[in-house]
Structure formats: structure tokens, C-alpha cells
Amino acid sequence: MNKNKEMGTAVITGASSGLGEVFAERLAKRGYNLKLVARRKDRLDALASRLQTKYNVKVTNLVADLGSETDLENVANDLRADKSITVLINNAGTSTLAATTATSVAKQKAMVDVNITAVMLLSNAVLPQFIEKNEGILINIASVLGFFTLPISAIYSGTKGFVVQYTLGLQQELKGTNVQVQLVNPATTATEIWEVGGVPLAALEQSTIMTTEDCVDAILSGLDKGELTTHPSVHDQQLIDAYEVARIKLFEGSQNGQPAGRYIQS
Ligand SMILES: NC(=O)C1=CN([C@@H]2O[C@H](COP(=O)(O)OP(=O)(O)OC[C@H]3O[C@@H](n4cnc5c(N)ncnc54)[C@H](OP(=O)(O)O)[C@@H]3O)[C@@H](O)[C@H]2O)C=CC1
Numbered sequence: 001m002n003k004n005k006e007m008g009t010a011v012i013t014g015a016s017s018g019l020g021e022v023f024a025e026r027l028a029k030r031g032y033n034l035k036l037v038a039r040r041k042d043r044l045d046a047l048a049s050r051l052q053t054k055y056n057v058k059v060t061n062l063v064a065d066l067g068s069e070t071d072l073e074n075v076a077n078d079l080r081a082d083k084s085i086t087v088l089i090n091n092a093g094t095s096t097l098a099a100t101t102a103t104s105v106a107k108q109k110a111m112v113d114v115n116i117t118a119v120m121l122l123s124n125a126v127l128p129q130f131i132e133k134n135e136g137i138l139i140n141i142a143s144v145l146g147f148f149t150l151p152i153s154a155i156y157s158g159t160k161g162f163v164v165q166y167t168l169g170l171q172q173e174l175k176g177t178n179v180q181v182q183l184v185n186p187a188t189t190a191t192e193i194w195e196v197g198g199v200p201l202a203a204l205e206q207s208t209i210m211t212t213e214d215c216v217d218a219i220l221s222g223l224d225k226g227e228l229t230t231h232p233s234v235h236d237q238q239l240i241d242a243y244e245v246a247r248i249k250l251f252e253g254s255q256n257g258q259p260a261g262r263y264i265q266s
């Protein structure tokens with residue numbers, strides 16, 4: 001049997017650089033045909049021709065600005081119609097790291113459009129076919145800044161906070177099915193997003209920076225283990241477990257209909 005046909009097509013948004021480019025390489029190596037999405041056509045074309053030659057897979061490029069309503073709709077329509085899709089990696093993202101008052105409305109909107117709206121609409125496009133076939137893999141790339149905020153990341157963290165809660169919600173909706181939904185919270189990784197965001201990698205503590213290859217390999221290892229949430233750089237599993245327990249306990253502690261004693265004025 002044709003292995004590529006068996007594996008189906010993996011859609012990777014933001015494949016023109018950084019994590020997306022490495023995801024494309026790794027999934028081509030695993031035998032997936034690829035559908036790559038980004039704005040920079042030259043980068044996608046070069047990647048497609050390299051991977052097609054190296055791994056004998058089919059690579060289709062969708063050159064699109066996911067911050068544009070029309071382009072996003074075109075990509076969503078393409079994915080909806082493509083029944084060969086078995087994997088969607090919502091990886092494209094953009095960041096401006098600055099105080100909100102120093103961030104143009106255009107940049108604020110770009111973060112919301114690419115990091116939130118595109119993730120939601122592209123998931124909408126593939127999930128019905130995954131559910132119908134009772135198989136498929138959705139990987140949403142959030143960030144450690146989805147559960148932590150800096151004075152320069154109010155909007156970026158807000159958008160990644162959406163990805164965190166949205167993905168946790170999808171996991172609950174799809175519990176008991178064969179549709180795998182993985183939430184990923186990378187920390188600092190050596191990609192262009194830092195330059196794009198206005199904080200060059202050179203300005204960061206160098207020991208905190210992971211390579212794109214290490215990050216993607218950790219994410220795929222988490223996927224292979226069936227993890228729901230993957231923190232590529234968190235070594236201490238107990239920290240992850242304690243955070244999960246505290247999150248659930250805080251919610252449960254809120255379910256009593258009574259103001260807490262500290263708010264009752266005598
Ligand atoms: N690097 C890091 O430290 C961390 C990154 N992340 C997340 O990882 C993901 C990948 O980013 P990373 O690899 O780091 O950064 P890169 O800047 O290298 O990659 C971002 C990708 O997103 C694409 N993209 C950005 N804006 C648009 C747009 N409007 N339309 C279509 N594609 C777009 C870019 O392509 P093009 O410009 O060609 O359109 C590029 O391929 C992002 O979601 C990011 O938030 C999370 C935590 C840490």
C-alpha cells in the first residue's frame with residue numbers, strides 16, 4: 001500500500017520558518033503528505049521542493065495571510081473539502097512584545113486574528129471530518145505565556161490563554177473518541193518570532209533558549225505518548241501535576257454560591 005496515502009495529509013500553518021518548518025520535515029519523514037500554510041511563498045516553495053525530493057511525499061502550499069478574513073476563509077474552505085487530512089497543526093502565530101499603549105491597533109488585531117481566530121476557524125474546518133471518521137490529530141501551539149503574563153505580553157498572553165482554554169475544552173468535547181487533541185506550551189525557542197515581536201533573541205538569557213529541533217521532537221514525543229498537554233521544557237512532572245490539581249481545586253472551591261468570609265463586612 002502507498003504509505004503516504006495511508007498516513008494522509010498533515011496541514012501545518014506557519015510552516016515557512018521556526019517550529020512549523022521543523023514540523024514539516026518531521027512529518028514528511030513519518031510519511032505524511034503535507035499542506036503548508038504561510039504568507040512567504042518563496043520559503044514554502046523551497047521547503048516543498050526539498051521535502052518532496054528527500055521524502056517522496058506530496059507537498060501542497062497554500063500561500064495565505066491568516067490575518068485576512070478572505071484568505072482565512074479560502075484556507076478553511078480548502079481544508080473542509082480535503083478529505084485526506086489526518087493532522088492539523090495550528091502553529092502559525094505572531095507576537096508583539098510591548099506595553100499595550102505602545103502597540104498599534106493593527107498589531108493588536110493581528111495577534112487576535114492569527115493566534116485566535118485562525119486557530120478556531122481552521123479547527124472548525126477539520127473537526128467534523130475527524131469526528132465522522134473517528135480519527136485525526138489536532139495540535140494547537142499555545143505558549144507558557146498562555147498561563148503567565150509579562151508587562152509586555154498582555155495581548156499575546158491573552159491570545160495564547162484563549163488557545164489553552166479552547167484546546168482544553170475541545171479535549172473534553174472529544175473525550176472517548178479517537179480524535180487526539182494536543183495542547184502545547186513551549187517556552188523560549190530560537191525562532192524569528194522574537195525579532196518580529198521586538199525582543200531579539202540576543203537580549204534573552206541564552207540558557208533559556210531551546211532549539212526548534214529539540215522543541216518539535218519533544219512535542220512529537222508527547223504526542224506519541226498520548227499526552228493531552230505537552231510542556232516541552234518542563235523537566236519536573238510533579239510541577240505539571242500540581243498545577244493541574246490546583247487549577248481544578250480552585251474551580252471546585254468556587255462552586256458554593258456564597259461570598260467568601262474575607263468579603264463579608266461586619
Ligand atoms: N519561539 C518561541 O519562543 C515560542 C513560540 N511559540 C509559538 O510557536 C508558534 C510558531 O512560532 P515560531 O516558530 O516560534 O515563530 P516563527 O516566526 O518562526 O514562525 C511563525 C510562523 O507563523 C506564520 N505566520 C505569522 N503570521 C502569519 C499570518 N498573518 N498569516 C499566515 N502565517 C503567518 C509565519 O509565516 P509567514 O511570515 O511566512 O506568514 C511563520 O511561518 C507560534 O504560535 C508561537 O506563538 C510559543 C511559545 C514560544
Ligand SMILES: N[C@@H](C=O)C(=O)O
Nearest residue numbers: 095143145188193197
Ligand atoms: N513566542 C514567544 C513570545 O513572543 C513566547 O510565546 O514565549
